Each structure stands twice: as structure tokens, then as C-alpha cells.
Amino acid sequence: MSNLLLDLDPQALQDRDWQCTVIAMNGIEVKLLVKFNSREFSLKRMPSRKQTGVFGVKIAVVTKRERSKVPYIMRQCVEEIERRGMEEVGIYRMSGVVVDIQALKAAAMSVNNKDVSVMMSEMDVNAIAGTLKLHFRELPEPLFTDEFYPNFAEGITLSDLVAKKSCILNLLLSLPEANLLTFLFLLDHLERVAEKEAVNKMSLHNLATVFGSELLQPSEKESKLPANPSQPITMTDSWSLEVVSQVQVLLYFLWLEAIPALDSKRQSILFSTDV
Template sequence: MQKSTSSDVSVEMLNSTCQGTGAVQMRMKNANSHHDRLSQSKSMIFTDAGKVTEPVSRHRRNHSQHVLKDVIPPLESFMFEKEGFLQKAKISDGGKKLRKNWTTSWVVLSSQNIEFYKDSKQQALSNTKTGQKPESIDLRGAHIEWTKDKSSRKNVFQITTISGNEFLLQSDIDFIISDWFHAIKNAIDRLSKDPSNLSRNLRLFKIQRSSSTELLSHYDSATKEQKPEHRKSLMFRLHHSASDTSDKNRVKSRLKKFITRRPSLKTLQEKGLIKDQIFGSHLHTVCERENSTVPQFVKQCIEAVEKRGLEVDGIYRVSGNLATIQKLKFIVNQEEKLNLDDSQWEDIHVVTGALKMFFRELPEPLFPYSFFEQFVEAIKRQDNNARIEAVKSLVHKLPPPNHDTMKVLFGHLTKIVAKASKNLMSTQSLGIVFGPTLLRAENETGNMAIHMVYQNQIAELMLSEYNKIFS
């Protein structure tokens, strides 16, 4: 009876003290306890908006929680922001190109990372077994952009990490992939505004670039010059130095120095650190490297087409799958052994597409820029015999790689024309396909439509009068 009276008094006192603030405070005791010291108490406050604030424990054993609250990141920073199924392909690992392989993944976006699982069950299993670490993307310092060049699929965007990893994510459903893009971009933008990430990004740049050793020495000397009395804990320096304006300016100046002192692509190629590629290199460079006057890749493509494509409808006119063509281009550029009889190159239009891409990406076309106007003047001649002799004279003046490659290519195309009844590719059709690819002006100052007519006519004449021109 005495206990109930005291509890009523305590509730009454609590109510009277809380009336002024519009709050209700409740005190709970352990009903099974015989001693007041075993009682547990919590405070629950209802604000005017009706929201419940976090219970505050005043027990001294919990005092450390409040002390570490500003040091340990809050739990919300590790919460998942988004998850679902997407198509994923990793195309680069630390700057090294990888073969593109699309897989369906359960994608989980958190505040700083993206993790990939086979499905949601694997995610739950990974959360219970700490030894299993899923493949992930660190979003700190990452870059995200839409891309159409890396895949023939629609709705593809690329994420590039600061360590040189590149991932492609895709979905056929427009609003789903758009929602993912904006969610990831927002996460990257939030991280970029965090001052503590500036110092980390600078360290990663130093580790990854061998040419930045001088930058490292400058950084170390600057660290040693600091006075002992100004050295503070790691947590304090990371939080405060990056946010200081002078430190930000120092980081920017170092990055500018690093960028301006990077060796050029030409220098790296001269030192042998980067090999010359087949696609995009000058014709004479490729021939010199192979000790030949006709690139080996051109010979391989022509051999494959003559073996299984002479009678294919629309050969050289029909486009192959762009993603497969890019895959073939990647293998050739990496100087891997190429076997065009492999099943993955079964579609002959992929082979013809790669051959056309090779000629299209030459820095200087098969008909050199210096000969363009001369060929145009030759094709303008009214007399057919005079036209043939003028073109023949120009062809024999070409450098050996241009002349021999041209002879092999047009000799192959005459075989295509010979099967025109089955492949439906006439001299005129092949002229339209190869004219602009093999012959173009260095500076398109005139009428492009007129130039295109001449380009097609020159290619047609080379085919129709092949024996006379190359005899």
C-alpha cells in the first residue's frame, strides 16, 4: 500500500513538471525486482510534432556511448539505399582491359559501395558469413556516365573507379535503369563533397602512377616539415586539414603538377610501355612491324570471306553485331592469336564489319590525302582509256604498303562481283560501300555530296578495270 502511494506521487510529480513543455515522461520499474538498484529506467518524450526521440540512458556504464558518438559513424551510413537485379559486365581491372561478359546480378547500393550477388539469398548468406566478400565497387572518387560505344545494348551506363576498374550496368526497362543511374550519381556526389575523401583520393593517385614518385617525395617532405607541436591524431588531421582552404589549394596544385608531368602517349610507346595497336595505327607502321606490305589482319579477313562468304546475300553491305566486332577488334589489338574459324566469329558479317572498321580507322586512308585531288581529276576525264591510264599511273606511284594492300583488297572484291548473281553485290554496290571508306579529303572544304560521287566512281573503276590498272 505504501509502495503504490509513492509511485502515484512520482507519476503525479512527473506530470506536473512536464505540463509546461507539452511532453509526457514515463518511468518503468522492474516489477519482479526486490531492490530499487535493480530497476531499469528509460525516458520517452513526445514532441509537439508527435515524433519519438531516442531514449537517453543516464547510467554511467553507458556514458562511453555518448563519448564515442562523434567518432564512430552512425548506423545509417551503412544502410542499403537501393537493391535489385541488373545486367553487369566488368570491362577493366586496374586499367587492364577485360573481355566483356554480361551477367545478371543482384545489385546492392549503400552509401559508399555497390555490391554484386547472384541473388538476394546469396546476399543474406554473405551477411551471416563474414569470410565471403562479394565483388564490389568503391564509389569514393568514382565517375559515372551513360555510354553507347561500349555495348550495342540500350540503357548502358559506365562506372569508373579511382583505382581504374570499369563496370557496365544495364537494364532493358528505361525507368529502372534511370532510377539506378540517378541513385548512384547522388551517392557519388555526396561522397565527393565529403572533405575526408580528398586526402584519400590523392593517396590513391600516388600509389597507382609510377611516374608520380616525385609527387610522393614532395608530400613526404611537406609532412616532415610540420612542427611537432602541430601534429595531431590521425582522425583530427583527416577531418580538419582537408577542410582547410590552404590544404585544398595544396592538393589541387599537386594534382595539376602530376597531370602536366605525365608522359605522353608517344613517349610511352617509344619506351615500349604501350604497344602500337593494329586498329588506329598508320598502315606503314603496321606493315613495318609485321615486316610485310599487307597487314596480316587484312589477309586473314579476306581469306575467311573467300572461304565462306562469297555467296552470302549482302556481303559487305549488311552490318554485323557491333559488340562482337568490338570484341574481335580488342583481341587483334591485344596481339592475341586470332582464329577466324572459331565459332564466335561464325557470322561472316562480323568479319567484314571488322575489315571495314580497320580501313575506316586508319589515320590516313588507303588512298593517301596527297593523292585525293589527283584521283578526282583523273576520274573527271571524259575518255575512258585516258581515265584508266591516269588512275593506273597514280596507283603505281603509291607507297608499297598502300599499293600492295589496295591490289589485294580490290582483287578480293572482284571475286565478290563475280558472284553477284547470288550475293546481289554489284560493282556499283561495292563502290558505294568502299568509296568513302578508302578515299576521302583531308579537309572537307568543298561539296561533300560531289566528293562522295567521285569516291564511288573511283572505287567502281578500280573494280571494273582491275586487270588493266594493276597489270
């Protein structure tokens, strides 16, 4: 039997955190090294060093450069998903092929928009969904911003429903315009995806679970736990509470039947030919 070892950093072979798995395939023995990354690391935002790019760059910088209301790569992803992915079971929940996602990421920075659209038309729709999620995950700060995240996390816990709605909507209106318009565009898309729940199995709650951390996870994690909890709280508990809070914030907006003060902005994005 032949023996094939994937090209890996030699230092990784000495790292105790890596686990080796051997898979036999058609007379070839493939050795895979697998390493677990904690949630803290996997959700850490990685800003781009090049402000001329699309990924890892603030929404406001991209839209200003493109003279657009919503980053063009995001609009392309949404349009392609709505063209042929709305009935895909587990859309946004299923992982796309990493190689395809990275290819789209590279293309968004190096070729024209028509070429990106052609690439998307030939790719598995889950890779396109993965590219959209990656775009949000790699923002240098969350779409809801580091500044306002603690306020959203606190506002969603208010028991007075009137006070909660007033607080959450006022915070939304306080976001930078580019962030606000991008969120409204995504919100309308996610609501349309949920309308196909009977086929794609993606309810509003499922979508909030997928996108909650992508949109709200702060660039530098700070605990939002009570100062004097009644019971000891582990790091795992801390992250679980963070994620629940992030999901609840997004789900709140998805559940709202209307956002009166923002209707005109939402309509301008939906029907404008200006991207």
C-alpha cells in the same frame, strides 16, 4: 512494370541532341537514348595513339612490323569471308554485331593470330566483314592517301578516256608500296565477291558504294567543289558530291579488266605464302 535505364553519361541526359525512346519488353521498360552524328563526324578518321596496334595505324607501319605484304588481320578477314561468306546476301552491306567487331579489334592487338582465326570461325560473317571495313575506316589517312586524294578526285572527272586511264593508273602507281599492295589484294577480293552477285546481290557498284569512302575519305575534309558554282551548294550537297567522287574512283578500278603494269605485283600477293 519495372523500369530499366541503360547506363549512360548523365551529361547526355541534358544534351538536347539526344532523343529518348521507350521500348516495352516482357514487363520491362527499356529507355534508349539515340543521338544523330553528322556524316562529317562519323567518317572522321581517328588515329591510334599506340603505334604498336593494328587499327588506327598506318599500313606501312603495320606491314613493316609484321614483315608482311598485307596486314595480317586484313588477310584473315578476307580468307574467312571467302571461306563461308561469298554467298551471304548483302555481304559488306549488312551490319555486323558491334560487340563482335570490337572483340575482334581487341583480339587483333592482344592475342596471337591463331586465336583470332578461331574467333572468326565462330562468329557471324557479317561481323568479320564489318571488322575489315573498320580497319580501313580507322586508318590515320585513307589508303589512297591525303596527298593523292585530290588528284584522284580530279582525274576521275576527265572526259578524255585515254587521259583519264593514264592519270588514274599513274596515281595508283605513285601510292606507297604498302598501300598499293593492300589495295590490289582488296581489289581482287572484291572482284571475286562480285562474281557471286547472282546470289549475294553485291554488284561492283554496290561494293564501290560500300568501300569508296572507307578507302578515299581524307583525314581532314577539304571541299573539292568548283570555286564558282553556278548554283548555291549546301553542306549536304558537298558531302554527296564527295561520296559520288569516291565511289567513282573505286568503281573505275573494279571495272578495269586488267592493270598491266601491276599484274606481277597482284600475282605475288595472291600466291605468296608470305603474308
